[in-house]
Amino acid sequence: MRNYFLRRLLYLIPILIGVNVLTFLLFFVVNTPDDVARMQLGAKHVTEEAVVNWKQTHGYDKPLWFNDKAQGLAKWTDTLFVSKSLSLFQFKFGVSNRGRSISREIFERMGPSLALAIPALLLAMLVNVSLALTMVFFRGSWFDRVMVVVCIMMMSISGLFYIIAGQYWIGKVLKLVPLSGYLGGWDSFRFLMLPVLLALISSLGPNVRWYRTILLEESGKGYMRTAFAKGLSPMQVYARHLLRNGLIPIITRVVALIPLLFLGSLLLESFFGIPGLGSFIIDAIGQQDFEIVRSMVFLGTLLYLVGLMLTDLAYVWADPRIRLE
Amino acid sequence: MVVLWTDALLWLIVLGVGLAWAVSQRRAVKARWRAVFASPQAICAFIIMIIYLALGLMDSIHFKHHKDPDQPAQVVSLLDKATGYLNEQMELTYSEPLALTSFSESMQIDPRTQKPVWQKSRLHYINADIGDVATRNQHIGKAALAALVVGFVLLAGFWLGSRALAFRRNPGVSQCATRVQWVWWWSLTFMAVFITFVAILAQDFHVLGTDQVGLDVLYKVVKSVRTALIIGLVTTLMILPFALFLGCSAGYFGGWIDDVVQYVYTTISAIPSVLLIAAMVLSLQVYMAAHPEGFGSMVEQADIRLLFLCAVLGLTSWTTLCRMLRGETLKLRELEFVQSARALGSSSWRIIVRHIMPNVMHLVLIALVLDFSQLILFEAVLSYIGVGVDPTTLSWGTLINSARMELAREPVVWWPLLSAFVSMLGLVLAVNVFAESVREAFDPHGHTGSES
Numbered sequence: 055m056r057n058y059f060l061r062r063l064l065y066l067i068p069i070l071i072g073v074n075v076l077t078f079l080l081f082f083v084v085n086t087p088d089d090v091a092r093m094q095l096g097a098k099h100v101t102e103e104a105v106v107n108w109k110q111t112h113g114y115d116k117p118l119w120f121n122d123k124a125q126g127l128a129k130w131t132d133t134l135f136v137s138k139s140l141s142l143f144q145f146k147f148g149v150s151n152r153g154r155s156i157s158r159e160i161f162e163r164m165g166p167s168l169a170l171a172i173p174a175l176l177l178a179m180l181v182n183v184s185l186a187l188t189m190v191f192f193r194g195s196w197f198d199r200v201m202v203v204v205c206i207m208m209m210s211i212s213g214l215f216y217i218i219a220g221q222y223w224i225g226k227v228l229k230l231v232p233l234s235g236y237l238g239g240w241d242s243f244r245f246l247m248l249p250v251l252l253a254l255i256s257s258l259g260p261n262v263r264w265y266r267t268i269l270l271e272e273s274g275k276g277y278m279r280t281a282f283a284k285g286l287s288p289m290q291v292y293a294r295h296l297l298r299n300g301l302i303p304i305i306t307r308v309v310a311l312i313p314l315l316f317l318g319s320l321l322l323e324s325f326f327g328i329p330g331l332g333s334f335i336i337d338a339i340g341q342q343d344f345e346i347v348r349s350m351v352f353l354g355t356l357l358y359l360v361g362l363m364l365t366d367l368a369y370v371w372a373d374p375r376i377r378l379e
Numbered sequence: 380m381v382v383l384w385t386d387a388l389l390w391l392i393v394l395g396v397g398l399a400w401a402v403s404q405r406r407a408v409k410a411r412w413r414a415v416f417a418s419p420q421a422i423c424a425f426i427i428m429i430i431y432l433a434l435g436l437m438d439s440i441h442f443k444h445h446k447d448p449d450q451p452a453q454v455v456s457l458l459d460k461a462t463g464y465l466n467e468q469m470e471l472t473y474s475e476p477l478a479l480t481s482f483s484e485s486m487q488i489d490p491r492t493q494k495p496v497w498q499k500s501r502l503h504y505i506n507a508d509i510g511d512v513a514t515r516n517q518h519i520g521k522a523a524l525a526a527l528v529v530g531f532v533l534l535a536g537f538w539l540g541s542r543a544l545a546f547r548r549n550p551g552v553s554q555c556a557t558r559v560q561w562v563w564w565w566s567l568t569f570m571a572v573f574i575t576f577v578a579i580l581a582q583d584f585h586v587l588g589t590d591q592v593g594l595d596v597l598y599k600v601v602k603s604v605r606t607a608l609i610i611g612l613v614t615t616l617m618i619l620p621f622a623l624f625l626g627c628s629a630g631y632f633g634g635w636i637d638d639v640v641q642y643v644y645t646t647i648s649a650i651p652s653v654l655l656i657a658a659m660v661l662s663l664q665v666y667m668a669a670h671p672e673g674f675g676s677m678v679e680q681a682d683i684r685l686l687f688l689c690a691v692l693g694l695t696s697w698t699t700l701c702r703m704l705r706g707e708t709l710k711l712r713e714l715e716f717v718q719s720a721r722a723l724g725s726s727s728w729r730i731i732v733r734h735i736m737p738n739v740m741h742l743v744l745i746a747l748v749l750d751f752s753q754l755i756l757f758e759a760v761l762s763y764i765g766v767g768v769d770p771t772t773l774s775w776g777t778l779i780n781s782a783r784m785e786l787a788r789e790p791v792v793w794w795p796l797l798s799a800f801v802s803m804l805g806l807v808l809a810v811n812v813f814a815e816s817v818r819e820a821f822d823p824h825g826h827t828g829s830e831s
Binding site: 068069072073076077080081084085089090092206207209210211212213214215218222226312313320321324335336339340342344347348350351354355358359 | 642643645646647649650651652653654655657658659661662663664665666669752756759760763764765766775779783786787796800803804807808811812815
């Protein structure tokens with residue numbers, strides 16, 4: 055098992071290099087450092103001097119791929135590509151256009167982001183799976199049919215509408231929770247309640263339907279009939295046999311949702327003014343801050359890949375037949 | 380005639396799909412489609428989709444139009460022409476749906492006393508003979524009546540037409556119309572009544588009110604349809620060759636080709652798609668700002684951005700389909716008919732094109748129909764974040780984005796948001812319902828899995 059994870063870790067390296075090359079192409083080749091410097095300095099009539107100066111202070115003053123002036127191996131290593139990539143791999147994200155350290159900013163914003171994303175993910179999984187299980191239990195009844203229709207309706211509505219409507223009704227008209235903002239510690243509960251609820255609601259449609267299909271397929275299998283024939287109560291059969299066997303696809307689904315979590319956080323954080331990573335990205339896009347976006351792409355990819363590795367662990371836990379070799 | 384890139388692509392796709400449909404001779408496929416169109420909800424969904432498509436296609440024929448001989452020509456679409464004066468900005472600011480006066484009060488000069496008074500101003504679009512609410516309601520009633528008459532004539536026409544056809548084919552036997560026929564007729568009639576009603580009303584009123592700068596909301600909503608269709612369809616066109624070609628060859632050839640394809644799609648799908656899209660669109664925005672000379676007029680610039688957004692969406696979403704096709708090809712490769720084709724000396728490409736691709740097409744179809752609605756929803760979110768369509772392009776995303784601040788106003792301006800909501804729900808729901816029927820008909824395991 056340890057060997058397996060070592061190999062998986064090694065496999066991360068080429069993928070991260072690929073991601074790095076891609077972002078490098080986007081932010082340094084499509085838009086040359088000169089363009090970026092001019093954009094950041096504002097006006098179109100910037101002196102050549104100012105451009106050179108900006109490039110120097112931001113470490114953009116090396117050639118892209120190949121350095122003529124250097125000696126020996128340094129011809130290839132003393133370049134913008136190598137220096138920018140190495141700093142990413144060492145988690146030195148540099149400074150944003152506003153002059154703040156990106157690493158520090160990420161570190162500060164991690165807390166609020168996780169405080170929103172983790173409860174949202176867990177609550178959504180719990181509610182979605184229980185609803186789907188109930189629908190499978192009552193399959194073919196009017197409850198099941200109505201719920202399927204409701205699911206299709208709900209998945210046809212943009213997540214933006216849930217957020218706008220929720221913020222309007224619960225925050226503005228009923229005044230149950232603060233409209234937006236954030237405080238650390240236990241106070242955060244008041245501010246996070248509504249976003250977490252909205253994350254849950256917007257996840258209902260597609261997920262419940264998907265879990266229902268999976269669990270329905272499982273429920274037609276032979277072991278279910280055996281369990282009933284043994285005389286187990288329906289509750290036991292559904293909770294202990296069906297759910298246990300459905301765990302593998304459920305775990306796969308949850309991991310597949312992690313990138314979507316980014317999207318959800320992006321929207322929720324910006325609507326509710328939560329100072330997390332999502333609103334960080336939105337601000338960076340608004341300010342056209344390449345350095346931040348590049349760092350976040352790298353970090354996001356890393357998080358997702360680590361999430362994939364954790365799935366493997368979860369598979370072993372969920373299904374003892376699986377051996378990681 | 381002005382042909383924008385996205386216009387050409389949209390028409391190309393629609394004509395291509397239509398042509399493929401017309402020349403397709405495969406019996407099994409036709410039978411599956413017949414199964415799709417046996418279900419009432421699929422028929423309704425299909426008709427709604429066709430209406431949206433017609434609006435989008437009308438909006439994709441552009442030409443130059445001289446409104447004023449003194450001013451430079453504007454690029455307008457057939458839809459702009461058809462909507463008449465609706466697209467002209469006639470009001471000053473907000474007005475409620477079907478209202479006669481503006482939403483809020485403003486300073487006016489009273490024509491009789493010549494003194495300034497604080498009152499709601501009359502809308503310029505409304506005819507002078509519609510003086511009060513009672514006359515307006517009369518107008519609405521007349522429009523409803525006219526629409527109902529149209530509907531009745533249409534329904535009677537369908538019924539008589541089918542009678543006459545049945546009689547000519549088989550004079551002796553009297554045949555009842557089937558249930559499916561009635562579903563077609565009723566849903567077509569219902570849609571015709573609805574469209575006639577709205578079209579008649581739109582001649583006299585702002586049916587969905589006006590927005591902050593006095594533009595008709597109905598016009599904005601209808602114009603957004605084209606953007607959504609382009610996002611959905613052109614992106615599909617971008618996905619398809621990559622996924623089909625790379626997926627099938629990776630699965631069929633194996634070896635280093637498989638390794639390379641797998642590496643590429645693993646890398647791309649490892650980046651959370653929002654971040655990748657944000658990075659790419661941001662990069663293009665800055666590039667276009669730095670090199671404005673290469674992109675022509677405002678309309679063309681917005682068009683290029685829309686096209687690029689489709690390309691980016693395609694680039695981030697081909698991986699799922701590619702992975703699926705690779706897996707399916709791996710299975711198909713070992714089957715007898717492929718083995719025997721190989722034994723008979725068919726070339727690899729011939730086997731892929733003639734034997735493997737037709738057998739994965741149902742997966743492609745299901746995936747594409749399902750992706751379509753996802754893409755439309757995604758566009759709204761991306762436009763909200765600021766990496767979607769050009770801010771000057773009308774789309775549901777830009778509509779929602781401008782409408783959401785209006786909920787914070789006092790009194791609440793609700794109609795732009797509600798209009799965007801309903802029109803978007805209409806298309807996405809129709810596509811989702813249709814996708815459901817397509818999946819049931821084309822998925823070989825559908826009968827065993829879902830309803831047992």
